[in-house]
Amino acid sequence: MSDPITRPTASPQRESVDPSAVEEKREGILPPGLDRLGERKRARLEQLAQATADKGGVSLVRDAFRRLRRNPTAIFGASIVALFILVAIFAPLLAPHDPAQRFDELTKNLTVDNIPGASSEFPLGSDPLGRDFLSRMIHGSRQTLFVGVLATFIGLALGVLVGAIAGAFGGWVDNILMRFTDVMLALPALLLAISLVAMASRSSQWTVIIAVAIVNVPIFARLLRGSMLAQRESDHVLAARALGVKQGSIVLRHMLPNAMTAVIVQATLTLSTAILEAASLSFLGLGDPDINRAEWGLMLGVDGQRYFEVRPELAYYPAVAIIIVALGFTLLGEGMREAIDPKSRR
Amino acid sequence: MSLLDVRDLTVVFQRRGERPFTAVDKVSFSVEPGQTVGLVGESGCGKSVTSLAIMGLLPRRGNKVTGEVNFDGTDLLKLRPDDLRDRRGRDIGMIFQDPLSSLNPVVPIGIQVAEVLERHRGMDRKAALKEARELLDAVGIPDPNRRLKEYPHQISGGMRQRALIAIALACKPRLLIADEPTTALDVTIQAQILTLLKQLVDETGTALIMITHDLGVVAGLCDTVNVLYGGKVVERAARHELFARPRHPYTHGLLSSVPRLDSPRGERLHAIRGSVADNIPWGEGCAFAPRCDNVVDACLEGTPPLEPTATGGDLRCNNPVSEEVAVP
Numbered sequence: 034m035s036d037p038i039t040r041p042t043a044s045p046q047r048e049s050v051d052p053s054a055v056e057e058k059r060e061g062i063l064p065p066g067l068d069r070l071g072e073r074k075r076a077r078l079e080q081l082a083q084a085t086a087d088k089g090g091v092s093l094v095r096d097a098f099r100r101l102r103r104n105p106t107a108i109f110g111a112s113i114v115a116l117f118i119l120v121a122i123f124a125p126l127l128a129p130h131d132p133a134q135r136f137d138e139l140t141k142n143l144t145v146d147n148i149p150g151a152s153s154e155f156p157l158g159s160d161p162l163g164r165d166f167l168s169r170m171i172h173g174s175r176q177t178l179f180v181g182v183l184a185t186f187i188g189l190a191l192g193v194l195v196g197a198i199a200g201a202f203g204g205w206v207d208n209i210l211m212r213f214t215d216v217m218l219a220l221p222a223l224l225l226a227i228s229l230v231a232m233a234s235r236s237s238q239w240t241v242i243i244a245v246a247i248v249n250v251p252i253f254a255r256l257l258r259g260s261m262l263a264q265r266e267s268d269h270v271l272a273a274r275a276l277g278v279k280q281g282s283i284v285l286r287h288m289l290p291n292a293m294t295a296v297i298v299q300a301t302l303t304l305s306t307a308i309l310e311a312a313s314l315s316f317l318g319l320g321d322p323d324i325n326r327a328e329w330g331l332m333l334g335v336d337g338q339r340y341f342e343v344r345p346e347l348a349y350y351p352a353v354a355i356i357i358v359a360l361g362f363t364l365l366g367e368g369m370r371e372a373i374d375p376k377s378r379r
Numbered sequence: 380m381s382l383l384d385v386r387d388l389t390v391v392f393q394r395r396g397e398r399p400f401t402a403v404d405k406v407s408f409s410v411e412p413g414q415t416v417g418l419v420g421e422s423g424c425g426k427s428v429t430s431l432a433i434m435g436l437l438p439r440r441g442n443k444v445t446g447e448v449n450f451d452g453t454d455l456l457k458l459r460p461d462d463l464r465d466r467r468g469r470d471i472g473m474i475f476q477d478p479l480s481s482l483n484p485v486v487p488i489g490i491q492v493a494e495v496l497e498r499h500r501g502m503d504r505k506a507a508l509k510e511a512r513e514l515l516d517a518v519g520i521p522d523p524n525r526r527l528k529e530y531p532h533q534i535s536g537g538m539r540q541r542a543l544i545a546i547a548l549a550c551k552p553r554l555l556i557a558d559e560p561t562t563a564l565d566v567t568i569q570a571q572i573l574t575l576l577k578q579l580v581d582e583t584g585t586a587l588i589m590i591t592h593d594l595g596v597v598a599g600l601c602d603t604v605n606v607l608y609g610g611k612v613v614e615r616a617a618r619h620e621l622f623a624r625p626r627h628p629y630t631h632g633l634l635s636s637v638p639r640l641d642s643p644r645g646e647r648l649h650a651i652r653g654s655v656a657d658n659i660p661w662g663e664g665c666a667f668a669p670r671c672d673n674v675v676d677a678c679l680e681g682t683p684p685l686e687p688t689a690t691g692g693d694l695r696c697n698n699p700v701s702e703e704v705a706v707p
Contacts, residue, residue: 267480268475268477268480268481269480269481269482269483269484271436271475271481272473272475272481272482272543273483274436274467275434275436275467275468275472275473275475276467276468276472276473276494276495276498276546276547277464277465277466277467277468277469277495277498277499278468278494278495278498279464279498282494282498286483286486286494287483287486290483290485290486291483291484291485
């Protein structure tokens with residue numbers, strides 16, 4: 034494979050070897066305007082050369098990253114994700130009030146058919162218990178990110194374990210593990226998650242995380258197993274075997290890293306579904322029973338639904354927030370898939 | 380005693396619901412220390428399968444390997460998988476055809492060379508990388524310090540093959556198997572790689588099995604040549620003998636199908652008629668009979684035996700090309 038992407042970086046490196054020689058040659062021949070243009074170009078080349086000189090060219094990952102940066106949809110998705118993560122990290126600084134505190138100014142006007150709206154101190158008004166709705170929205174991002182990321186990572190870790198074992202051993206081990214994942218894949222994701230949560234004696238946010246994680250295990254396992262099997266037949270694995278490399282190193286160093294790309298991309302896409310699934314569970318009242326915890330799914334399900342006639346914003350804001358974040362992760366994931374997929378390389 | 384002595388090596392592919400296919404049929408040959416032996420033949424004649432069988436790299440399922448592969452007195456086919464793995468890479472090295480796909484794309488070159496050293500010579504990472512640098516230098520890779528950190532897709536094809544050779548020779552094996560090492564390279568690089576191989580083999584005293592379909596490679600490198608057809612050795616001879624006086628009609632056909640600069644203009648290139656698909660099973664006669672110009676009745680009555688020739692080689696043919704007929 035001759036990678037066209039590596040070429041542009043190679044040539045500036047070569048030109049940077051002796052910039053003074055190039056300079057001398059150009060001076061005098063070119064008219065003054067063009068000369069300045071050439072100078073600017075040269076400066077840019079040197080800059081490029083410096084950026085790539087020490088690191089010894091471009092790795093596959095950086096290659097993919099470069100393509101990702103050129104994709105506007107991916108950038109859009111990444112910006113949403115970045116904004117969301119920033120809000121989540123700095124939630125205590127951004128939120129004007131404590132999300133769990135009930136304010137007298139709000140509770141005194143609170144009745145079954147009146148929930149105080151926006152005021153200068155409470156920009157999004159009150160929630161049904163007299164708490165600051167904006168603060169709860171901002172803090173909700175933390176919960177969403179926490180549940181989504183953790184569920185995805187646990188699912189990824191378990192899925193990689195199962196998939197790697199199945200793909201590395203093949204044969205009956207593979208058969209048993211894959212029939213098991215087939216069973217799990219046959220059930221609708223949300224239904225499976227609900228049954229898993231229902232099995233727990235006391236629901237907490239951890240039951241939600243575990244349930245969502247387990248739902249995603251078979252997807253990762255299948256994906257990794259497939260590419261592991263493909264790696265097993267590859268020339269470089271045969272070459273490694275011909276060198277007497279031990280089975281463990283072959284699996285961990287030669288097969289797994291080459292098989293992981295598809296799984297990593299899937300993980301980004303899974304972040305959005307995990308967020309949606311976690312929100313769905315909370316919406317259905319299967320999430321954390323703690324009423325002080327701010328969580329978008331819970332806010333949408335319990336408060337938003339019940340008081341929809343009184344103040345529909347209570348439902349709109351969490352719903353829109355969930356949709357935007359899920360969209361952000363999906364766009365980023367799609368962009369990553371395109372960047373890594375060799376078929377879309379130009 | 381020979382370094383490697385292959386006796387009646389047979390590989391049968393058995394797939395469920397299909398007729399067993401004998402890819403390698405009682406192949407015997409031996410390699411002396413420091414010697415270069417060629418295995419020559421067209422696609423599908425069993426060259427690569429022979430090398431994989433020697434290394435014990437054929438999947439256990441679906442393949443039946445019989446015979447003996449005596450390496451330095453031990454039968455590799457009878458070794459436990461773990462013991463065989465210890466020998467692979469340390470006693471026997473192997474170079475594959477496609478240098479890009481034979482290198483791990485996500486691991487820098489240096490680590491890949493170091494890995495073998497760590498595995499077989501018990502070096503730590505630091506010492507192994509230092510040694511790797513010297514190895515890359517020895518196979519003629521310029522600026523080895525930088526190449527150590529680079530990934531396979533960042534270096535050129537010739538350099539990749541050099542890196543593979545460095546990896547194969549890292550533990551100073553006594554036998555090196557090169558499976559079409561120059562096929563994926565262009566002609567100028569081919570010449571460089573062959574020169575390098577020849578030089579390294581001479582310097583280290585490593586024996587070399589050269590698997591190729593390219594007679595030019597054989598002419599430049601091999602001491603003895605085994606010509607394979609349909610999974611059997613059909614002719615074995617010293618290099619000069621083979622090129623000067625090919626006896627088997629197949630070898631003769633191969634040599635006369637090589638274009639020559641001194642042939643008259645306008646002369647058509649000789650070709651062996653038919654294709655491997657025309658082969659008849661060895662049990663029913665000579666597999667080459669349907670494509671052979673010298674075919675006689677005896678060729679369709681059972682496998683011709685491999686018999687010694689007057690010039691010290693072996694030949695499996697009922698009606699060989701007469702010694703007087705030189706290559707056109």
